Amino acid sequence: MTLEKLIFYVLAAVVLAAAVMVVTRRNPVHSALFLILAFFASSGIWLLAEAEFLAIVLVLVYVGAVMVLFLFVLMMLDIDIAVLRSGFIKMLPLGVVMAIAMAAELILIVGPGNFGLEKYAAPARHAADYSNTEELGSVLYTVYMYPFEIAAVILLVAIIAAIGLTMRRRTDTKFIDPSTQVVIKKGDDRIRMVSMDAEKG
Amino acid sequence: MEFLISLWEALPYELQYLIWTMIKIVAIVLPMMLLVAYYTYAERKIIGYMQVRVGPNRVGPKGWLQPIADALKLMFKEIIIPANANKLLFLMAPAITLAPALAAWAVFPFDEKLVFADINAGLLYILALTSVGVYGVIIGGWASNSKYAFLGTMRSAAQIVAYEIAMGFALVGVLVAAGSLNLGEIIRAQEGGIFSWFWLPLLPLFAVYVISGVAETNRAPFDVAEGESEIVAGFHVEYSGMAFAVYFLAEYANMILISALTAVMFFGGWLSPFQGWPVLGPLFDWVPGFFWLVIKTGFFMFLFLWLRATFPRYRYDQIMRLGWKVFIPITIVWIAVVGLAVVYQVPWWFD
Numbered sequence: 001m002t003l004e005k006l007i008f009y010v011l012a013a014v015v016l017a018a019a020v021m022v023v024t025r026r027n028p029v030h031s032a033l034f035l036i037l038a039f040f041a042s043s044g045i046w047l048l049a050e051a052e053f054l055a056i057v058l059v060l061v062y063v064g065a066v067m068v069l070f071l072f073v074l075m076m077l078d079i080d081i082a083v084l085r086s087g088f089i090k091m092l093p094l095g096v097v098m099a100i101a102m103a104a105e106l107i108l109i110v111g112p113g114n115f116g117l118e119k120y121a122a123p124a125r126h127a128a129d130y131s132n133t134e135e136l137g138s139v140l141y142t143v144y145m146y147p148f149e150i151a152a153v154i155l156l157v158a159i160i161a162a163i164g165l166t167m168r169r170r171t172d173t174k175f176i177d178p179s180t181q182v183v184i185k186k187g188d189d190r191i192r193m194v195s196m197d198a199e200k201g
Numbered sequence: 202m203e204f205l206i207s208l209w210e211a212l213p214y215e216l217q218y219l220i221w222t223m224i225k226i227v228a229i230v231l232p233m234m235l236l237v238a239y240y241t242y243a244e245r246k247i248i249g250y251m252q253v254r255v256g257p258n259r260v261g262p263k264g265w266l267q268p269i270a271d272a273l274k275l276m277f278k279e280i281i282i283p284a285n286a287n288k289l290l291f292l293m294a295p296a297i298t299l300a301p302a303l304a305a306w307a308v309f310p311f312d313e314k315l316v317f318a319d320i321n322a323g324l325l326y327i328l329a330l331t332s333v334g335v336y337g338v339i340i341g342g343w344a345s346n347s348k349y350a351f352l353g354t355m356r357s358a359a360q361i362v363a364y365e366i367a368m369g370f371a372l373v374g375v376l377v378a379a380g381s382l383n384l385g386e387i388i389r390a391q392e393g394g395i396f397s398w399f400w401l402p403l404l405p406l407f408a409v410y411v412i413s414g415v416a417e418t419n420r421a422p423f424d425v426a427e428g429e430s431e432i433v434a435g436f437h438v439e440y441s442g443m444a445f446a447v448y449f450l451a452e453y454a455n456m457i458l459i460s461a462l463t464a465v466m467f468f469g470g471w472l473s474p475f476q477g478w479p480v481l482g483p484l485f486d487w488v489p490g491f492f493w494l495v496i497k498t499g500f501f502m503f504l505f506l507w508l509r510a511t512f513p514r515y516r517y518d519q520i521m522r523l524g525w526k527v528f529i530p531i532t533i534v535w536i537a538v539v540g541l542a543v544v545y546q547v548p549w550w551f552d
Contacts, residue, residue: 003215029343033290036336056325064332068339068362075343075351131321133382178522 008048014041026081028074032067039063050125053132225317229306237453238268244506251510278442283346286439290344295440295447298337301330302454309461310385312471312490323384324376327462328369331417335361337451338426342436353435356517357419357426363524364416370532371410374403375466377539378551388470394482395474400467402542402550405535407467409528411501414459416520418452421509425517460501461494468497 018038025031039062046055140148184190209217242257242264249256257264282288308323310316320326335358342354376382378399379390391398400407416423419435426435437448464470471490475481515523546552 033340052320052322053325056322056329060325060329060332064329064335064365065362068335068358071339071343072355072358075339076355129321131382133322133325175518178519 004048008045011041011044011048014038015045028079029071032071032074035070036063036067039067050123051132053136229317230303233303233306233454233457234450236457237450238272240453240457240502241271241449242268243502244509247503247506248510251507272446275446276443280442280444281439283439286346287344290340291439292444294337294341294344295444295451296337297340298334298451299447299454301334302451302458305330305458308384310388310465310470311494313385315491316385319383319385322382324372324382324387327384328372331368331455331458332365334451334455335365337448338436341440341448345436345439347439349433350436350438353426353438356428357435360419360423360425360520360524361417363521364413364528367409367524367528367532368413368417370529370536371403371406371413372466374406374532374536374539375399377536377543378403380543384465384470388465388472391469392472393477395469397476397550398467398469398472399550403467403535403539405531406539407463409532410466411463411504413524413528414463415505415508416524418455418459418505420452420456420505422512422515423520424509424514425520428514430514456505457498457502460505461498463501464494464497470494470497 015038018034018041021034022031022038025034039058043055043058043063046052046058212220245267246256246264257267260266260270280292282291305327307318308316308320308326310319338361339354339358342350342358345351375387379387381387381390415421419426425431426437428435437445440448471494473482473485473488473490473493475485541547543551
């Protein structure tokens, strides 16, 4: 067994173990942390497959941004595990059927019948100065220009919709518009002299 | 000696490679730790002088041994683990903060040929690693099982996430201007004296990067993580002894990293400021590139301390406003400007 294979099997084992932990942990924060571990290990596998751009972006986007926000929400929500688990036995048969169906589909598509060295030859090794990022960029911005931009627009719409849905005007805050704070002048703007009678007693 | 050389040659190639790599890592990390220790000393001395005090002067001549004494004290202190805290995560969190701050140096070019791993996607690697550092803050605050620590976590993590975006965008501008993700290539794209460096054409991005760097490391005037005037302390309120010291180390290691990255991205890394100038250029040719890098990094390290001694703390809502509503729009506009400048090959920098 070469070193590369050894690294692959170690990483693959970590991915699988972490994935199992994600669905079996009782504490949702632990589940999220195991999901992060799974992302890290898969990024290692992509690195082995010479897809360094995707590997680094997986860490940058999913670990560095998406999961941070996930953890934020999970830590602040008051999650009642008992309520979450209440329908477990009742839903179990349906869940098993769904799981078997999905596993069967996966095996049919990416099973050993369709993939393997005789179906797809191993990709040629690239030299050390081969830039994955550059290749990806030059294809993404020429051949796949429209799909790429349409995806970007859809994401933008989703962002605007999400903000629009959660936006609320609060009338009871003491928020002061920063620009009025900045343009304040010395003298009358800052201070108002009031003359009033002294209180007695 | 003969015996040692023959012993070394008897080792298989993979093992030799492994040992050699380990030695290189130690050669980067060990000076870094020493630098961190004396950076804390420099901070106390410099801020002391700025406030007309003397600073530490009891341990060793002029207080030189103060960082060593501090480290020893922290090592022998007890690490108190709060009741019902998640012990594993509690102890792991400081290490999670420190590891990315050290690992980022792997792709850092110290000189023309002096780089540990000269990879193509160096800038992406650094962005990815620095974005992982926030987990130390989140996990540490959550695992402490304390409301104060958790609120501190939310404050600093929200701040770090916000400024990371501005920082990333500022680096996108650098990447567009240099046309490469490799840090060495980015430096080579800035060749030709102090006015060819990227700080001039990318001035808004440079300002955003430095200020975001200060916010990212939770330093004054953005140090709401400490916030001694308003809260007990931030996410690390439950930490003591060495566990706290590791957080502390990570903060200073991150400051050094950001200073060094600013020198590379905007100030031409190892390049001489007089490169290509008529008289001064050849006069300073003999100076090694590493020396210039150290001077530039040192300046930005000093800037961190200078800011801390000078400015009052920002209010929290103002911090968030600055990050989201001021810096991110500035960077997006300037990326467009740089993109146009590169496409139309605007003279002096991009032709």
